Amino acid sequence: MRTLSVYIEIKGLPVPRRLHQEDFAQVLGIASVNKYEKNQEGYMKMLFDVIRSYSSDPVADSLKLWDICVYNYLVGNTDDHIKNLSLLYGEDLKSIRLAPAYDIVSTVIYKNSTEDMALSIDGKYNINEISRESFEKATTQIGLGTKIAMRRFDAMVNGFTDALEQAKRELEMCGIHQTDQIGDQIMEKGGIKKELHLTA
Template sequence: LAALGNECLGAIRIVDNEAAIPVTSYKLLQDAEIKALAQEGATESVQLITKSHLSLTGASGKVGLYYEPESKKWFFPEGNAPSTHIVKQSHIRLKKIVANEQLCMLTAKNLGIEIPESFIVNVGSDNKEDILFATRRYDRKFDDDSAVLNGLRVPYRLHQEDFAQALGIAAGDKYEKNGAAYLKRSMNLLRSFSSDPIADQLKLWDICIFDYLVGNTDNHIKNLSLLYSKDLKSIRLAPAYDIVSTMVYDNSTEDMAMSIGGIYNINDIDRKAFEREALNVGFGKNMALKHFDKMVAGFCDAIDKASFTLMSQGFEYVDVIKQEILQKGGIKSYL
């Protein structure tokens, strides 16, 4: 933690008091350095990730960088400088995962789900080793009184807790087992602490529906978070993130990370299961199923629009991913 805790999620920083404090600045990254980051497993990539002191979990290598949208330049945060984006490498074991995630995120946005801004960084061809996935950090915020460093505005760090932390569940238990009712516990968490509990419960309900339809069986509780306001007086459900259709990969599990109506296997979940789950979490059946039916009805148009957007950017192969989602995700039962 002393080595990698300088730029954690949220506002907490974990530093070694005996270590030398580096000068706080933003260093411009050259194109060659960005391309090195895309080369997963390469020495330069590992060094950059380590130097960023970014403490994040997940399957792909990640680094926290600062992005200046007007110049489209990337900067490396040094010292106490906060990053603005999390940049993830493509993954050698999962084909086209960057395009997969961006397709899922845009589809979610088209269905009205709040997501952070994200985009694909192409540093060469569209091969998996030459692209990165950049997500704007929702736990970093610019204000009118933001400081300026090296000519760049410095964002504030907003605090967040993922649901495993907030519920006191160990990271190793982030996948629900034996009917532990993680969704019900998550809804109760929002009822108790959200500044707008009704709105946030419905947002979470929509996220769960979408995970099922798109075939995201990696929907564990560490991919859900509470986001605090700058003054720590307000708590809201954070935007949805880390949404990937895992079902398009042959070696992925068919069991959802949170049960729906007592069922884990995505192929056995149906509208009736969501009806049972609605009653389990304390929702009115009619309201819960109205959200479900609306999401199902709009899914194909939403993924078509997302696919068209990415294809127009040169990622023609997303149409294949789209077809696999329609064939293997939960949406297949309603086509």
């Protein structure tokens, strides 16, 4: 198995290896001012349609994109707009994959943050109105197998508390404080609060 180095050498000096990345606003020809869905344009379906049309591994990337969408809801990231999701091109500019997740923050823990997601889920924007059922209905709209998608949804819900505790421990080891307070706010304001209640 060939490992791709993060650096290349130019004149004996290490230089970061760069790959071309294109966010979904660019891919879809949507102006950055419209990166947040507001009028039921169906951005989520558009994202999955792009993956099916252009990804070198559409099945794996569709599931990864689904996981990102679910995670954004659970953690309370309402800044999940289409410029925060991208395609990553291979060195030959022929292979195309969904880029790793980036710029994911629990925005709902901040006082002035909106509770409206940037992508509607089954036509709903407000995080407090979205539920497991919303995601289940969305699977049909985006063309993803409901059973496998919802198994992944449930696995993320069931593993959320342990993952949050692990993240808190790792941050504390790095000298970051108030992790308990931040964790409590995520559990109180993110979508996870509803799902843990429903699956309890």
